[in-house]
Amino acid sequence: MNDFSVEANGLTKYFGDYKAVDHVSLSVPAGSIYGVLGPNGAGKTTSLRMTLGIIDPDEGTSRLLGGHKPQSVRGRIGYLPEERGLYPGMKAREAIAFMGALRGLDWSEGRRRAATFMTELGLERVIDAKIRKMSKGMAQMVQLIGSIVHAPDLIVLDEPFSGLDPVNQERLETLVRREQARGATILFSTHVMAHAERLCDRIAIIARSARRFEGTVDEARALLPMQVRYTPRDAGDPAAVAATLPAGAERRGDAWHFAIEDGGVEPLLAQITASGHGVTGLSISRPALHDAFVHIVRQVDAGFDADAAEDAIEEASA
Amino acid sequence: MTPFIRNMFVVARRDFLAIVATPTFLLFLLAPLFMVGMVLAGGMGASQLADSARGKGRIVAVADPAQIEALRAADTRLRAAMPREPALLELRVASPAADPLAIAREKGRDTYAVMSGPLDAPRIVEREEGSGSGRYLALLAGEVRRAEAAGDLPPVTPRFESLASGGTSIAVQQSLGFGAVFVIFLLTLLLAGQTVSSLAEEKGNKVIEILAAAVPLESVFLGKLLGFLGVAVLFIAFWMALAFGGGLIAATQMDPAAIAAAGKAGKAATALAATPATGWPFFLGIGFIYFVMAFLLLGAVFLGVGAQAATVREIQMLSLPITIFQVGMFSLCAAAASAPDSGLARFAQIFPFSSPLAMAARAATDDSKAIHLLALGWQALWVALVVWISVRLFRSGVLGSGKSWRFWRRDRPA
Missing domain, CATH: 3.40.50.300 (P-loop containing nucleotide triphosphate hydrolases)
Incomplete structure (x- = not known):
């Protein structure tokens, strides 16, 4: 057994x-x-x-x-x-x-x-x-x-x-x-x-x-980086807030959405505290299995599409 | 009980109950009643027709008054020895007015032949050339002339003795064999054809995947065969019981003297007195076993073929070749039954799909019993083989499993 x-x-x-x-x-x-x-x-x-x-x-x-x-x-x-x-x-x-x-x-x-x-x-x-x-x-x-x-x-x-x-x-x-x-x-x-x-x-x-x-x-779920949702208390100048956040942060309403690496939690917290914009909302979470699944399937599909595209190019040049 | 046998019985039980516990089964069970009714009605009609016509047929002899009595006496003597009794003889006194042609054309009666003129050179007017009636009248004339020439002879008093146990004639045994072939053929024709559609249900309602996952397909196939065999045996038992019960009731209703009289005279008695070469109990028993074998063999083929069919229409299309196949086997065995020990009979006994029929016929004419054990083993082997092949085809063709058996198709690229 x-x-x-x-x-x-x-x-x-x-x-x-x-x-x-x-x-x-x-x-x-x-x-x-x-x-x-x-x-x-x-x-x-x-x-x-x-x-x-x-x-x-x-x-x-x-x-x-x-x-x-x-x-x-x-x-x-x-x-x-x-x-x-x-x-x-x-x-x-x-x-x-x-x-x-x-x-x-x-x-x-x-x-x-x-x-x-x-x-x-x-x-x-x-x-x-x-x-x-x-x-x-x-x-x-x-x-x-x-x-x-x-x-x-x-x-x-x-x-x-x-x-x-x-x-x-x-x-x-x-x-x-x-x-x-x-x-x-x-x-x-x-x-x-x-x-x-x-x-x-x-x-x-x-x-x-x-x-x-x-x-x-x-x-x-760990295949994807953690997702952060951050709402500053002082919404003042978006550009100033964005400067303190990692590149690629996206603003939806009052909240900012962005992804961080597993080791990036503490530095992020320190950064937010130091920036002086304040915090009304902050969530750091793993993406759901749903997202991981879609991510994997899309990657596979993209690979297949790329193969297909290469094949098409080869055929065209031949 | 091994798991294989147990699985087989689980499937057989389900199929048997699913068939028997429906109103349609009642219709199926009673269907022969319609056939019997039709045959009875048709038979009665035909015999009535024959009866009404029989009284009207006649043959006529126009003779001198002196010869009338001699003709009547000769007619009584000859009539008894004729295999088929001639039509009623009407005697007329010769007169110038009696024209044979006019008599033959008289309305209201069927006149088969008219004899007139002197008995040593009679003129016989026949309805059909060379008819039996005409020859009978000629024979009658000769008999009267002989009686006149020889004078009164004392009547012959024969003493009849019958061969009590001199064995049954080969012809009767052969017809018994033919009867066995016919009965088994009829029953398999009526009952085995159903198996062709038996897997259609599972394919339609997708139960096949549950079955395929839970038990070996061989036991599904064999179980289905067994379930249908159960239905067939129930059908036969029902009708046997009905016939037996009906016979008993009829016997109690009838006067014993009448039965005795009927037994003495009836042709049925001679058939019953005939015994197959292997004896009645063995013959009936082995006949039933051969029916089971014929059912299993043909049923396995039909099941396997039907399992390949994708739609109900395909199954309907298959029923014709199946019927033709069965009729073919019957013709082969019927020919074999009428010529035992011929090469054809040997072939029919060995060829697996005609073997049960042909061997049942053999049991009627050949008294060796051990050969049947061999035949049953041979047939069982073929049942197993057919099921095995059917399952392989079903797995690869329908379940899309294993290597493709359609070897003529292009192989997939590596």
Whole structure:
């Protein structure tokens, strides 16, 4: 037994000539909540499918739960696919028990747990309702329960929050934390940063088919300099104020916005105190994960655009 | 129970319940009732037509008054020995007014032949040239002449003895074999074709990804086959029970004497008295097992082919080639059943998709039993092979996984 629930190395997948996933590696520590972030069409779902052995990678390997092949530990994995699907004619309780039974759970135990889970998640009214009678969000919650009903050691959720209302998103976050407390490892993909920021111990950012970042949320945020918002008491002469602030400071209303390096906090404070303009407001903060994400994705896109431009120039000169 | 088998049964159970617990299934179950009703109605109509026509047919002999009695006696004697009873004989006294052509054209009756003139050189007017009725009248004339020449002979009193257990004739066994082929073919035609659309549901509602993630696709395919087989067996059991129950009720309603009489005379009794070479219990048992095998084999092919189809329309288009394929297998096996021990029969028994039908026919004519074990093993191997290939094609084609099997396509640039 080692400390990683998921060890995927160099996963690569071609769809025809298109390289959908390019040497993506994921190492998910056991017992953690791990987010795979990326813009639409970046290759998140394909990466997860390869990780779980639903489709075979063209290159690379995936080992789960301590070096096992994905196919040999199916019973210990729970998976919510991106494309939600349930048999519309089945009742919620049966659908959950069916999904549990596929993973080796006893039918009657599955039915019992289904009722418990649904009651906890505020779905007790529809325990015996058919899936086709439910709203999309409800059906999604049912499917989510179905993918964790057998108490798996590894839970993989593909875009679990999309299509849920804020109340259900909140419930899902609680559920994810509770499963982690039970000892499960959770790997989920999303393009909504707020959830990742709140939940994830570590994240990987996939853009343009390849992994562009791996680390903690704080490490991702540290990629960008700290943002300062400063409002002087004495607004007198803007040019005089600007002279005391780092270059590139931008004035919006009364406040000045600018970025500083990690080591620049104390010198800045000293500078502001010494300038004599006074302070009515001052905030120094890390940018949100959202900004870091956009920053990384833009950089990747810019690189691709530059490549494309170079190609175009080469072609033109040839 | 290994996880593989358990997964298979989970899928089979879901499919079975999803099919059976719908109102449509009732329609499916009772559908043969419409067919039986139609056949009964059609049959009754046809037999009524035949009945109403039968009384009106006749053959006519115009003869001297002295010969009328001799003709009537000869007719009684000959009639009993004819395989198909000739039309009613009408005897008329010869008179100058009796013109055979006019008699043959009389309205209100079907007149097949009219005989007139002296019996040693009769004139026979036939409706159709060379008809049986005409030949019968000629035979009748000869019989009367012979009786006149020989005088009264004492009647022959034959003693009939039947071969009680002399074995069943080869022809009857062959027709039993053909019957087995036909029944298995009909059942698979009615029931196995459904499997072609069975994966369409999962592809439509995206459940396939849950299944593919949770269990090996082989157990999904086999489980689906098993679920459909369960439906088929339920269908057969329902109709068997209905037929058996109906037979019992009919038997209690009928007079035992009538049954005995019917049993003595009926053709059904001879068929029942016939035994297949392997004996009835073995024949019925192995017949059922071969039905299961035929169902699994054809079902696996259809499932695999249907899994490749992207739309409902494609599945509908596939139903024709599938039916033709089944009819082809039936024709092959029907030909094989009528010529056991021929090269064609050997081929039909070995070719995997006709093997269950052909081997069921063989059970009727050949009394060796061990060969069936071999055949079942061979067929099971093919079921596994077909499922294995179907899953590979499905994974690479539909799930977009693994190396492309479309080898004729240009390989991607490195």
